[in-house]
Amino acid sequence: MPTTAVSTPLPSLGTDPFSAEVLENPLPFQERLREAGPIVHLSHYDILALARYESVHATLTDWQSFQSGAGVGMSNFRYEEPWRAPSLLLEADPPHHDAPRAVLSRILGPRALRRLRDAWFADAEALVDQVLADTEFDAVTTLAEAFPLRVFPDAVGLPREGRENLLPYGDHAFNAFGPSNELVAKGAPRVAELSAWVEAQCARERLATDGFGARIWEAADRGDITERQAPLIVRSLLTAGVDTTVHALAATLYAFATNPEQWRRLRERPELARVAFDEAVRWESPVQVFFRTATDDVEIAGTTVPSGTKILMFLGAANRDPRRWDAPDAFDLSRDPSAHVGFGMGLHQCVGQHVARLEAEALLTALARRVQHIELAGPTRRHLNNTLRAWASLPVRVHRA
Amino acid sequence: MSAADTAQAPAGPDTATAPQARVAAKRTMADGVVSLTLRRLGGGRLPDWTPGAHIDLVLPNGTTRQYSLCGDRWDPYSFRIGVLREPDGHGGSDFVHDELHEGDVVGIGGPRNNFPLVPADRYLFIAGGIGITPLLPMVAQAELLQVPWDLLYGGRSYSSMAFLDELRDYGDKVHVTPHDTHGPLDLDAWLPAHPGGTKVYCCGPGPLLDTVAHRCAGWPTGWLRTERFVARSTADGARDRGFRVELRRSGRTITVPADRSVLQVLGEAGVQVLSSCRQGLCGTCETAVLGGEPDHRDSLLDDDERAAGDCMFVCVSRSLSEHLILDL
Numbered sequence: 090m091p092t093t094a095v096s097t098p099l100p101s102l103g104t105d106p107f108s109a110e111v112l113e114n115p116l117p118f119q120e121r122l123r124e125a126g127p128i129v130h131l132s133h134y135d136i137l138a139l140a141r142y143e144s145v146h147a148t149l150t151d152w153q154s155f156q157s158g159a160g161v162g163m164s165n166f167r168y169e170e171p172w173r174a175p176s177l178l179l180e181a182d183p184p185h186h187d188a189p190r191a192v193l194s195r196i197l198g199p200r201a202l203r204r205l206r207d208a209w210f211a212d213a214e215a216l217v218d219q220v221l222a223d224t225e226f227d228a229v230t231t232l233a234e235a236f237p238l239r240v241f242p243d244a245v246g247l248p249r250e251g252r253e254n255l256l257p258y259g260d261h262a263f264n265a266f267g268p269s270n271e272l273v274a275k276g277a278p279r280v281a282e283l284s285a286w287v288e289a290q291c292a293r294e295r296l297a298t299d300g301f302g303a304r305i306w307e308a309a310d311r312g313d314i315t316e317r318q319a320p321l322i323v324r325s326l327l328t329a330g331v332d333t334t335v336h337a338l339a340a341t342l343y344a345f346a347t348n349p350e351q352w353r354r355l356r357e358r359p360e361l362a363r364v365a366f367d368e369a370v371r372w373e374s375p376v377q378v379f380f381r382t383a384t385d386d387v388e389i390a391g392t393t394v395p396s397g398t399k400i401l402m403f404l405g406a407a408n409r410d411p412r413r414w415d416a417p418d419a420f421d422l423s424r425d426p427s428a429h430v431g432f433g434m435g436l437h438q439c440v441g442q443h444v445a446r447l448e449a450e451a452l453l454t455a456l457a458r459r460v461q462h463i464e465l466a467g468p469t470r471r472h473l474n475n476t477l478r479a480w481a482s483l484p485v486r487v488h489r490a
Numbered sequence: 491m492s493a494a495d496t497a498q499a500p501a502g503p504d505t506a507t508a509p510q511a512r513v514a515a516k517r518t519m520a521d522g523v524v525s526l527t528l529r530r531l532g533g534g535r536l537p538d539w540t541p542g543a544h545i546d547l548v549l550p551n552g553t554t555r556q557y558s559l560c561g562d563r564w565d566p567y568s569f570r571i572g573v574l575r576e577p578d579g580h581g582g583s584d585f586v587h588d589e590l591h592e593g594d595v596v597g598i599g600g601p602r603n604n605f606p607l608v609p610a611d612r613y614l615f616i617a618g619g620i621g622i623t624p625l626l627p628m629v630a631q632a633e634l635l636q637v638p639w640d641l642l643y644g645g646r647s648y649s650s651m652a653f654l655d656e657l658r659d660y661g662d663k664v665h666v667t668p669h670d671t672h673g674p675l676d677l678d679a680w681l682p683a684h685p686g687g688t689k690v691y692c693c694g695p696g697p698l699l700d701t702v703a704h705r706c707a708g709w710p711t712g713w714l715r716t717e718r719f720v721a722r723s724t725a726d727g728a729r730d731r732g733f734r735v736e737l738r739r740s741g742r743t744i745t746v747p748a749d750r751s752v753l754q755v756l757g758e759a760g761v762q763v764l765s766s767c768r769q770g771l772c773g774t775c776e777t778a779v780l781g782g783e784p785d786h787r788d789s790l791l792d793d794d795e796r797a798a799g800d801c802m803f804v805c806v807s808r809s810l811s812e813h814l815i816l817d818l
Contacts, residue, residue: 150535153564183563184631187540188608198790199773312689312712315609363764425757427765427774436538438772446774 162266246300267475340373374405548597611687618694781815
């Protein structure tokens with residue numbers, strides 16, 4: 090890895106942003122980072138970091154200067170072999186990125202999802218009915234994990250067997266964007282087995298004929314993408330479509346359990362479900378960080394960054410930047426969370442965001458109808474991941490309406 | 491930057507209006523063809539686009555025309571289009587040629603792409619006349635991808651064929667066939683009976699597209715891709731005067747002035763509509779339209795969906811009618 094020779098002395102922090110202590114509660118570190126300057130050197134890894142909304146937004150949208158093709162994790166594909174074939178979406182730049190993105194945008198676009206809406210709302214009602222048989226339960230396993238795992242694999246067209254592999258596979262993939270620390274080592278023993286299962290599900294014959302997966306293969310039949318690209322695009326759905334939504338839903342449920350007045354507001358105006366979900370994504374930022382790589386010697390906030398430098402963007406810090414948001418630490422349904430960077434921004438912005446919003450809207454609508462009050466019922470436990478901000482356990486108590 | 495530019499708020503992350511652009515350059519490219527270089531009013535990035543995309547150009551005389559982008563997508567600050575003077579163009583191209591000058595301000599919608607470049611082992615590009623415009627960024631991209639390609643470019647005469655100087659750098663991959671000296675394009679020689687790994691992109695006058703489509707009739711779907719220019723005549727919109735928006739569910743009416751977006755005015759009125767990219771790209775702010783005629787400026791809806799007029803993206807789209815009714 091080349092050393093980052095920058096033209097002006099930058100503020101520098103020695104903290105490891107991927108240490109267990111920071112991952113457990115990243116907010117104090119992110120505040121220090123944001124206040125240290127618009128661009129900060131992280132000496133532990135010799136990389137540059139951005140934590141203010143303005144610079145994160147500018148870097149996300151400027152694909153010409155900041156490439157994804159050298160990897161959106163710490164590993165620099167210019168010098169290092171990726172642990173798996175790079176994603177055709179996340180880890181690709183124009184022009185290679187164009188065709189896969191166009192295909193997936195259409196398959197996962199709002200109008201394409203309309204046909205799923207009624208079924209997902211009914212599924213949410215059924216799940217909530219079943220969960221509310223108890224007044225105390227773990228909101229992570231019973232709701233945040235259970236609902237996406239109930240609707241999403243069906244929508245993709247996956248067979249029933251093996252679905253339990255989805256969460257550990259996604260968890261490892263998101264750990265692998267960070268440094269090769271203990272979190273990556275913990276996942277390593279199962280990588281080969283999980284990857285083999287995921288790759289097997291991407292084949293045309295494994296996928297039901299009416300799902301997102303089949304539509305990707307139909308796009309290959311029309312020549313919109315190649316037959317070699319199709320399975321990798323299915324893989325993107327399986328990698329990025331489950332853990333992220335699970336943790337975003339858990340973030341939303343935690344937000345409501347700790348902000349009862351906001352739950353009352355949602356009960357009064359259930360049409361706020363989508364706003365509530367995006368506000369939770371802003372507030373908790375389930376995807377905390379992504380990297381870009383300088384394509385050339387480029388300038389950020391008056392500093393020349395040499396070509397090939399890895400730049401770590403703190404989406405979570407940008408989403409709580411007081412320069413952009415009033416009272417950023419408050420989870421507040423009266424706020425307009427629009428234009429948060431929790432789904433990214435620019436041409437790599439989360440292609441599945443409408444799927445996530447539909448899942449959240451279905452689940453929150455069903456809950457708001459049945460649950461008068463939701464509160465924490467015991468100690469919560471974080472799930473640590475190099476990229477994701479996640480909960481392992483959220484014991485809650487509900488009062489049924 | 492001129493005084494008029496600085497009077498506008500810079501286009502930052504939270505800007506939510508259909509971009510307005512200034513004509514930064516106007517050049518004659520061939521007999522009857524001018525190119526326009528457009529830059530965002532107030533500066534800043536224009537929306538991203540891919541080869542084959544077109545924009546809506548909203549002219550100061552109220553007409554809207556679609557033009558393919560033919561510049562460099564790696565330059566986020568300018569769009570380039572090529573405009574042929576068309577005798578039956580209902581005033582759009584005449585206006586561009588005769589009355590639009592450097593420094594003038596135009597509205598922009600999109601970009602939208604109904605003619606995307608998809609992967610192939612080899613490309614055959616066929617251009618007739620001004621149909622060269624969407625193919626220019628395609629040949630640049632094929633070159634970048636190191637995919638073999640040929641371009642057949644037919645036109646009335648050398649003097650009527652635009653962008654020849656830019657194509658010269660590609661050497662013998664470009665086959666220029668002016669009709670007055672070389673006769674028609676030799677499609678028989680170029681179009682194989684079966685495409686194999688070759689994908690064919692064709693843009694030009696109707697008879698050329700019909701001939702090519704006829705020759706490729708037995709090909710699998712998606713191996714021949716064409717773009718037909720349809721002069722869409724749009725009524726003079728309410729865009730210069732502003733318009734009223736009735737919010738049917740909340741029983742309120744708001745007024746959207748010419749320099750504000752629907753989304754901005756809704757926000758100021760306390761009506762929450764979730765949005766994200768605010769460029770008409772991501773689709774988050776889709777809102778159902780119950781009455782009136784939307785002036786679509788997004789990059790998402792296809793022609794049928796636009797014509798249906800039952801939804802709009804309030805971050806950039808506006809109204810052609812004085813009165814619009816939204817399901818809010």
